[in-house]
Amino acid sequence: MTTTATTVQQATPASPGAGGVGLRLRGLRRSFGATTALDGLDLDIAPGELVALLGPSGCGKTTALRIIAGFETADTGELLIGDEDVTAVPANRRDIGMVFQSYSLFPTMTAAENVAYGLRVRKVSKAERAARAEELLELVGLPGREKHYPHQLSGGQQQRVALARALAIRPRMLLLDEPLSALDAKVRLQLREEIRRLQLELGITTVFVTHDQEEALSMADRVAVMKDGRLEQCAAPNELYERPTTPFVAEFVGTMNRLPGVVRDGGTVEVLGRRLPVHGECPGTGRTVEVLLRPEGLKVRTGTDADGEAATVRVATFLGSTTRLLLTTDSGAEAKADLPSWEADALTPGARCTLTPHEKPVLVEEAA
Amino acid sequence: MAGMTATPRTRTATPRQPGRPLRSRPYGSVLVLLLAALYFLVPVAASLWFTVDDPGKGLTFGAYAKGLRDGGMATSLGLSVRLGLATVALGLLLMVPTMVVVTLRLPKLRRVVEVLCMVPLIMPPIALVAGVSTVLSWEDDLRTTPLWGTFQALHDKNFPLVLVLVYTVMSLPFLYRSLDGGLRAVDLKTLVEASRSLGASRPGTLCRVVVPNLRPAIVSGAVLSLAMVLGEFTVANVLGFEPFSVWMVHVGEYEAQLSVAAAMLSLLITWGLLLLLTNLAGGRNRNRNRDRDRNRTGNRRRTTV
Ligand SMILES: Nc1ncnc2c1ncn2[C@@H]1O[C@H](COP(=O)(O)OP(=O)(O)OP(=O)(O)O)[C@@H](O)[C@H]1O
Numbered sequence A: 001m002t003t004t005a006t007t008v009q010q011a012t013p014a015s016p017g018a019g020g021v022g023l024r025l026r027g028l029r030r031s032f033g034a035t036t037a038l039d040g041l042d043l044d045i046a047p048g049e050l051v052a053l054l055g056p057s058g059c060g061k062t063t064a065l066r067i068i069a070g071f072e073t074a075d076t077g078e079l080l081i082g083d084e085d086v087t088a089v090p091a092n093r094r095d096i097g098m099v100f101q102s103y104s105l106f107p108t109m110t111a112a113e114n115v116a117y118g119l120r121v122r123k124v125s126k127a128e129r130a131a132r133a134e135e136l137l138e139l140v141g142l143p144g145r146e147k148h149y150p151h152q153l154s155g156g157q158q159q160r161v162a163l164a165r166a167l168a169i170r171p172r173m174l175l176l177d178e179p180l181s182a183l184d185a186k187v188r189l190q191l192r193e194e195i196r197r198l199q200l201e202l203g204i205t206t207v208f209v210t211h212d213q214e215e216a217l218s219m220a221d222r223v224a225v226m227k228d229g230r231l232e233q234c235a236a237p238n239e240l241y242e243r244p245t246t247p248f249v250a251e252f253v254g255t256m257n258r259l260p261g262v263v264r265d266g267g268t269v270e271v272l273g274r275r276l277p278v279h280g281e282c283p284g285t286g287r288t289v290e291v292l293l294r295p296e297g298l299k300v301r302t303g304t305d306a307d308g309e310a311a312t313v314r315v316a317t318f319l320g321s322t323t324r325l326l327l328t329t330d331s332g333a334e335a336k337a338d339l340p341s342w343e344a345d346a347l348t349p350g351a352r353c354t355l356t357p358h359e360k361p362v363l364v365e366e367a368a
Numbered sequence B: 001m002a003g004m005t006a007t008p009r010t011r012t013a014t015p016r017q018p019g020r021p022l023r024s025r026p027y028g029s030v031l032v033l034l035l036a037a038l039y040f041l042v043p044v045a046a047s048l049w050f051t052v053d054d055p056g057k058g059l060t061f062g063a064y065a066k067g068l069r070d071g072g073m074a075t076s077l078g079l080s081v082r083l084g085l086a087t088v089a090l091g092l093l094l095m096v097p098t099m100v101v102v103t104l105r106l107p108k109l110r111r112v113v114e115v116l117c118m119v120p121l122i123m124p125p126i127a128l129v130a131g132v133s134t135v136l137s138w139e140d141d142l143r144t145t146p147l148w149g150t151f152q153a154l155h156d157k158n159f160p161l162v163l164v165l166v167y168t169v170m171s172l173p174f175l176y177r178s179l180d181g182g183l184r185a186v187d188l189k190t191l192v193e194a195s196r197s198l199g200a201s202r203p204g205t206l207c208r209v210v211v212p213n214l215r216p217a218i219v220s221g222a223v224l225s226l227a228m229v230l231g232e233f234t235v236a237n238v239l240g241f242e243p244f245s246v247w248m249v250h251v252g253e254y255e256a257q258l259s260v261a262a263a264m265l266s267l268l269i270t271w272g273l274l275l276l277l278t279n280l281a282g283g284r285n286r287n288r289n290r291d292r293d294r295n296r297t298g299n300r301r302r303t304t305v
């Protein structure tokens, strides 16, 4: 249901080096008994960049983040913050701010005391702590809540305080593990924009774990898609969406059709009566494959003609500016197609039409 | 119910109606409270009457005066209180770090620790004391070894360490139950990790985050243990020491009124001690803790009493 339409293009992308350091993960491996949580994870993050770690449940996102934070150790592999190998540095000396998925404020302390906690540990004077706590609570949009205890704050407010607390120590890097997943949709949307605004303002290197692709695509400079403890692809949101390098990424990000096709000479594939160049892995000539096409990558014309493949509209869902059609081709394949609503007037359920793909390189996968 | 089925219009006409079910609820609680109070207060009142009523002469506070003048009472009560405080201190020192480590690092051992801590509850004190007596009787055989001094200290009449040790074992179930409830009420792992990521050392995290969050549980465990020690009779009696409970029984054999008067006084003193401890729990966020106790650990704790 997500499209790149929600991506907020920043006029000034993260100003590199503004206040952050780079991060390099090299071949991180971690097993828990028989389960392999990380299976050789490699990832480079530039200073001041926000990278979203995206992937299905259990793919090792949290494990990766906890290794970066120092709460977990990798069995093998290397972890560099800037140029320093921090593998042996304990969590309390890594200077990394972290916001947790569950509410993690200290229940016995007020909001201000929570924010000032890291400074108290660093023996900063009381007056300075109070001033900084006030400043940070204001920064996260909670002025005047200094004296509130966590149980007197809403979930969204608690996560804001947690963010302020993590930023108070002026960390080298910020780690967020699904900080918004416990919040309702509206607060989530609002808070993610604020996190991004703050991150850009401070230029702090940030790793943001999520399994919500919309969140990842709309916030991140780059999105790292993980699968089974390994990195599948790490790219800018629009590139990830438009040019996924593997079928897994293609299907995980956005919606994908799988339509039958046959491989032809010269690295092309025949699908819906057209020949398209294959991008990525291509099986031998003559093989039957499944071709991956986005719903907006299909053209739908009213009526049938020789060009393309004839199909029947099953369901038409009005989504505002676009309409999504569920179609069945005459050869029996199912396809989803998105087209501008003003073009979809005649395409009511039962209507006959013709499907053709846009002329773009496509990913294929050998039919199971 | 009538208020709930009423249409919005009638509700605005009589705005107090929706509040009625809420207001009627306290009557039930008051009734329960009254019954409970009767249950506790009738015996106390009867005892009180027994101590101040001198048949034929009317009201007298002679028994209390005598109790306060009697050196035996002060000595035995002092011993009980000191034993109680030492037991609580030792028990907490043992159990708080253990439980925290088990929760954070060795969750698999939780069951083992639970079973171990519950053993004193199912083992009768008389069995425990039989074992202790046997060990203490080795003393003569050890007369020539350095251990002898330790044995002497163990059953020093002024402060029998052996009682502290036995009482600590007997208080394990109370401490375990309270601390377990407290630990389950907070997500300690995340709090500790948050503290660590903000730069705190492990001991710093224990003092600033773990203990404050466990304070209600620590206090409740301490209160229960203290109450147990102040009332313990079997072990002290069999081993031949005379803390308050033993003294009371001894006195009761020849001076019933004095013994009951002492019981009344001890009730007051015990309450005072418990109140003091509970207030120590408070600090400035007592209200919050009280809320949380009521919501989460309250039920569990009540069942252990
Ligand atoms: N402490 C642990 N003990 C045993 N297994 C673990 C532990 N932590 C993680 N795992 C396992 O490692 C794998 C990866 O877990 P991880 O929490 O990193 O996944 P995730 O990508 O964060 O998933 P989710 O989106 O559900 O949070 C899972 O199979 C999980 O069961």
Ligand SMILES: [Mg+2]
Residues within 6 Å of the ligand: A061, A062, A063
């Ligand atoms: Mg996770």
